[in-house]
Amino acid sequence: MRHSVHVVLPVLVSSAMIAHPECNRLLQRALLVSPGGAQTMSKRAERFPAGYPLFLTHGSGVRVWCADGHEYVDWICGLGALTLGYCHRDVDAAVFRQLSDGVSYSLPHTLEAEVAEQLVATIPCAGPDGMVRFVKTGSEACAAAVRIARIVTGRERILYCGYHGWLDGYVASRPEHPGVPEVLAGLVGSFVHNDLNSLRAALDAYGIAPAAVMLEPALNSHPEPDFLEGVLKLAHAAGALVIFDEMVTGFRW
Ligand SMILES: Cc1ncc(COP(=O)(O)O)c(C=O)c1O
Incomplete structure (x- = not known):
């Protein structure tokens, strides 16, 4: 079944008027076995206006199809990772080539x-x-x-601004951190972007001088x-390192 093309985000179009019975059925199913019905918060149904598509079946270039x-x-x-779009010919060809040679060896691969x-x-x-050092998730990289x-600094305190994953060390800096030992909150602080x-x-x-500002x-x-330059200046004057978490921004600054 094909309908006229709609834009997912950031332009909110009249998708609320489109019926999504299969998406809704899948959501009820997923809610029984996945917290929030998705494997990352950014994809949860509650993050989107009512009537938005909730489950995708396939994509090609910049286009996707919902359930x-x-x-x-x-x-x-x-979530910003596919800068070349879905099913890019060269990317897919490289993946297929590698699959035919096997994956996940017990020794380093020459490509590393x-x-x-x-x-x-x-x-x-x-x-x-x-x-x-390659890692598997953004949380681990942070x-x-x-x-x-x-x-490097011999210090322990870290000041955070933004989101840096789900591991305890960072989550301790958020006002609410259920399940994270309170002792970790004493090792972290936070500040506001552009401030x-x-x-x-x-x-x-x-x-207590921090080890790093992230x-x-x-x-x-x-x-x-001047905000980023100001961060560098203030942090370095305090003897702290600056860590840019470029998981989303991808070295654009
Ligand atoms: C800026 C930033 N850092 C770290 C992370 C954590 O990455 P992951 O979910 O791969 O652990 C995210 C995830 O959205 C992120 O946006």
């Missing part, structure tokens, strides 16, 4: 160093001695960066002129 067969232009593209070299060459701040900062005064206050709090360079809005 009820409606076609959409997907402005989100895999090759990809690491390309990343070091592509990321300016990696510098000539930059090294790469936790690894924090651990390195603690080792250097909030960073100054967080740096002064407790009189932030998403952009949140729902771009960083204001």
